[in-house]
Each structure stands twice: as C-alpha cells, then as structure tokens.
Amino acid sequence: MFIITHKKIFLAIAAVITVVSIGLIASLGLKVGIDFTGGSLTEVSYAQAPDKAALEAAIDLAVADLGEFSVRASQNENGESAFLIRTRDLSEAERVALTESVVALGDGSIDRFTSIGPVIGQELRDKALYAILAVIAIIIIYVAFAFRGIGTPVTSWTYGAITIVVLIHDVLVPVALMSVLGYVAGIEVDVLFVMALLAVLGYSVNDTIVVFDRVRENLMANRTEKRTKREEAGIMLEDVTYTLTKPYEEIVGTAVQETLARSINTSVTTLIALVALYFLGGAVTQTFALVLMAGVIAGTYSSICIASPLVVTYAQYRAKKANQTPTQSAPKNT
C-alpha cells in the first residue's frame, strides 16, 4: 500500500525523470552512427601507435575530396592501441588507398572495416522505426484483449494504454543515457543499440503485465456479482454488475506489494547477467550492456512506482468526474 499511498511522490519522481531525459535528448541529441547514415568506419591497430595528428595527416593525403572525417583513439579487443577512423562512404579504390597509408604508418593492421551506402542506412532507420511502432501497437491490443472483462472501474484499454506510457518512460531513460554517452565519450547509435532498446521494450512490458495480472486476479477475488435479467425484443438478456468489496486503491496497492519481491528479484538476476556482460564481454557489447542496465532499472522502477499509481490516479479522476456530473450521464448497462 505504501506506493499507492504516496503515489504522488513516485509519479512526481517519474515525471522529473521523463522531463530530464527528454531535455537531455533534445539538447545533446544522439550521435547517429554509420549504420544509419551511411559512411565508412575503419579500425586500425598498432603495436606502436603513431601520433594521432600524423595519422590524420596521412588520411587526408590518402583520399582526395575526403571532406570531414574523425579519428578516435581506442583499444581493440587484444588490448592494443587502435584508432577508429570515420569517413564518408568510401569506394573500393579509396578504401585501398586509405588502408595502405594508415598501415604504412607503423606496422598497423586493419581489424575491421565497414562501409555502408546511404540508402541502406536510411532503410535500416525506417525499418527500425516501423518495427518499434508495430510492436507497440500489438502490445496495446494484446493487453486490452488479455485483460478484457476486467471492467471495473477502468476498462482493459486503460491498462493497455498505461503499459505503453510506462514503456515510453523505460525507453526514454536509456536513450537519454545514450545521448550523454555520445556527448561525453563520442559513442554512436548503431544497430546494437536498437536491439538493446527492443529488449528493454520487451522487459518493460513483461514487468508491467505481471503487476497488472495480479491486479486482475485481486479484482476478481474481491468483487460481488449482481445479475439482472431483462427481456428485449423477445430475447432474454442478462446484465452483470460487479461491485468491488474493497476500495480499488487498496486492491491495486496489495497487488503491487505482492509482486514486489518478484519484480526486484528478476531485475537483480537480469542485472547480474548484464554486469557480467559489461565487465567480461567484449568491447563491442559494452554499450549494449550499459544501455540495457539503464533500461532494466527504469523498467523495474516504472512497473512498481508508475504503472499502478497511474491506474489508480486515472480511476480516481474518472470517479471524480462521474460524481460531478451525475445527472448528465445516462444510466449505463455494464
């Protein structure tokens, strides 16, 4: 009950998190990688690293009309010093020229080369967006379907809609983290990041549904049924009215309480796996792990402290509105 009693505080915290996240994303923006914009990425590693300025000069000389490019010092998986060179989309001849000149700087070797045409990048961006939108649509429909007949005092569509509100919160947090990482460390958004977001999406929905499932169960257990029969055009119809035996807030509050241990334990095991991935897995998946950790923490917070308080707040708002205009609303058959 603690969370429902103090729901205003928890919702306020969530609102602050959301606003700060949006602010960060809007002001810092996202550093979009070549997966989506098109371009080339060359990773070259050296046993004895040359000067960054020398490398830049060599690159500029190697390819004519190169335009803007960036060189970032890093380490490859073997712990050797390496450089990540980002340029525009390179042709095969340009690639050869670039490779030869950077390798010549000091016994370097090319660990990785990626070149993506602008069309593929654009298409990938569109597809990622469409996929996310389609997933959101299917979730709202499924939740509304699975919780049909929950009826009192809010409809199953409310649960579906709140699942999505919570989901947006959970996705905003890792995206905000990514824009900070991009700003501070120059980390770029790539396909792996989109996958991390999709995993967060799945985690968030799953977490919220478990809580709502308990709300549903407790609602069924704490209601009385009244059936009234009436005849309309020769057909016998039966109206069923449910009355809750406990206040709605209390039912939801108990549900949150009862699922608390599960919510925390599952997020702990997931975080354990992610921490192992972050520290022991390769550099390639480090950002993936970090983004997911942010998403899982946000998801756990939101399923406990946002989803249920929001349902209760909405139910109270509906009740208040119904009380204010009792004469206007027509008698309803539920």
Add this chain to the structure above:
Amino acid sequence: MSENTTPENAGTQAFLRTFRAIVVVMVVAGIAFWVYQNGTQPESENPFKLGLDLAGGSHLVYEADVSKIDPSEVPELMNVLRDVIENRVNVFGVSEPIVQVESSSFVTDEPIERLVVELPGVTDVSQAVAEIGRTPLLEFKLYDEELAAQQDTLQNLNSLTESGTSSAVIGNVTINGEAISEELPFRDTGLTGRYLETAALEFAGGQSGQLSNEPLVSVRFTPVGAELFEEITRNNVNRQLGIFLDGELLSAPNINEPIAGGTAIISGGFTAEEARELAQNLSFGALPVPIELQSTQTIGASLGAEVLGKGMIAGVIGLSLVILFMVLWYRIQGLVAGVALLSYVTIMMALFQIIPVTLTAAGLAGFVLSLGMAVDANVLVFERMKEEFNRGVSSREAARTGFTRAWSAIRDGNITSLLSAIILFWFGTSLVKGFALVFGIGVIISMLTALVVTRTLLVTLPDTHKSAKNFMSFVLGNGLEK
C-alpha cells in the same frame, strides 16, 4: 491433481515422481552431451555456426539494377544472379560462403534488390571484390535506327549552335515524350548472359572478312535462350546485333539469316589471352543484371575470436552468478531453478546447432541477457508458492498451486514477448532477424523449462509444512526468513 493418500498409492506416487525427475534430468544430460560432442568434434554434422563478426571475414552488399526488368521477372533473375555469384565465390574455396538475395520493398516505395555475400575467413576484401567483379555482364542488343537518326540530328544541331555565335547547347530534347539517350543507339532484346550455358575459346579459320586464327569466344545458349536468339535473328534479318560486355560494345555483326541451334560467336579483336579469360569467366556464368557494390565490412579473424572468447566467459560467469543468487535467496528452490536454467542453456545451444542459428556478437549478448531473464517464470512461481506455504499448505501442494496461480502472468508476459519477436523477425534486416529468432526461441524454451523441469523437480522434494520447523521447512523458505 489430488492424490489418494492410501499407503500403497502414496508409495506408487512417490516412485512415479522420482522416476519423472530422473527422466527429466537424464534427457537434459543427454542433450548436453550431444551439444558438447557436436561443438567440439572437428567433423560433427551440426557444429555451432559463427557469424562473420565472430569468425572474421567479409560481408559485401551489392545492389542489382533491375529498373529495366519486368517486375514479375525480378525474383527469378535475382535467383539466377545468386547462383552465378555463388559459383564465383566457390572458386575461392571459402568454407560455407553465404550468398543471398534481400528485397526491400517493405518500407521503401521503390523495391531495391540486393545481393548479400558473406565470406567467412576472407579478410582481404579487395581480392574478394575483384573476384566477384570479374563476373561478366553479357547483353545482346539490337541496333535502333530510329534512335540513331535522332541522335544524329541532335548532334548536328549541337554542332551548328557550337559553330555559331550562340554558346547554348541543346540537351534533353525529347521526342514523343522520350528523352534521347546519349548512349549508343541500341535497345534491349532481353537476351542476356542469364541464358548462357557454356562458353569456349575458338580460333576462326581464315575465312573472308576475318583475320585468320583470330581468337573468338563461342557461347551456347540454354534451350530457352536458343529459342529467344532464333526469334530475334528471324525478326531482324539485315539489322545489326550488338554484343555488349560489361556495358561496352564489343562487336555488332550483321544478322544475315535466322540462326537456329543456339550458338553465337563473340569476336572483338581479342588477344588469345583475353579470349581465354572471357570464355572462362563466361562459363562460370554471366550477370543477368548489372550490380554495384554498396557496402563492405571486414572483421579480422583474431578480433572475432577475442569477441567470442570474452562473450563465452561473460556467459559462464553470468550464469554462475545468477544461479548463486537464486540459491542464496530461494535456497533449495533456487537450486531447482539453477537446474532449470542449465536445461535452458543446454536446449538453447542444441537448437542453435540444429536450426542452425548463426551466432553473432549481438546474438551472444542477447543470450547472456536472456540468462538473467529466463529465471523469471521460476521467480514468479516461487513467490506464489511462498504465499501458499506461509498460509500453512504443505510444500508439495504449495508448489502445485504456485504453478496454477502464476500461469496467467507467465502466459501473458511471454505472449507479448513472442509477438514482439515475430514482428521483429518480419520487419528486420538480417542482423535484427537473428536477434529476434534467438529472443523468440529463448522465450519459449525458458517457459518450457520452468513448466517441465522446475515443476517436476519441485514436487519430487520431500513434503513438509511450514510449522514443522525442520531442515526441509527451512530450505523451502526464502530470502531473509528463518
């Protein structure tokens, strides 16, 4: 599932429970052994399939220009293209190259046809690009007198204006709504390298009009191609048939009579060496449509091995820590969850080998993540079980009720995850598809292991009550409880 508690019956039930538990553990152990055998034996039939980012290699994406092709013919042409390139790639002796067609009509208005070529182990991308680039594009086109006349007129006009005072150049003149192309005045016949069966080097005899012993390339068409060739030559006697190689006009012999039999001679002032090479390249197959390299990706082999090794360590440590946490918190139930989690890992690895799923760095990361999430169904059940157990129900009955009560949450949570996975699989590009597949299978298997392994083992544990205050009742508790 109520049990009769007569003594004989109870004995049978206990035996059955133990028997089931043993069978489940044996089956999982059997699968684990099979996975180990397959994964470590050098010549196993179902080894793990590693993606390019783990094995090292090159990934090339070509775009095919199908703008001149009838849309209904595109899929077949792309298949021809794939076979041709596959033949080419097989020349490298690369183990298991992947050549596949990717259409992208889903999102974009204009369908784009791509050919994705994956070459594991090939880190010298220039060599690969050069080798694939050697695939010739052979086209037979008819001389178009009308277009030639139009181009002549345009040229005359231009030369007039150039010689005059005005410096304006007439361009983009259209006749009957069609722009006059600046290309050579030939139009497509539909006869291309796709209808080629074989090609061979020949030397012309000293006939009139030809240099003696001039190197030539003779090509033999497929039956369909032969028919097409005969039809074209029959309808266009006394016109010129241009033979184009990679867009360049090689020769434009006059069609003297309809040619049946399905062979044609390509001459173009070749040296013997050039002709031999062309014949060889043509016999690997010729491109049915022009292609252009759009994106390349190379990953060094040592880098891939490093990523794979680190990913596996992260997986093993992550798995151990998750099991440790479960045992510390849920005690004996945690141990059962640990067995279920190991079963999950085993079955997933077996499926990776059987399907087979290509493992990538992203897939590996997703799998490590799933280790943490897979215990969720167990956690849900244990929490419900605890409620019942604390209420005074016997532990075995509590386990059964726990499963019944937790089912709706497990079901709804997993169905939404599964729906998301299906959508991703539909929409996604190959990389996302792999992730969606692993994610989707993971959801199903984690649910199955919780329902089968966890359940079977839990009901096999000795029955006790919370009030018993003995060892069993302690290990069946959880968290901070005594």
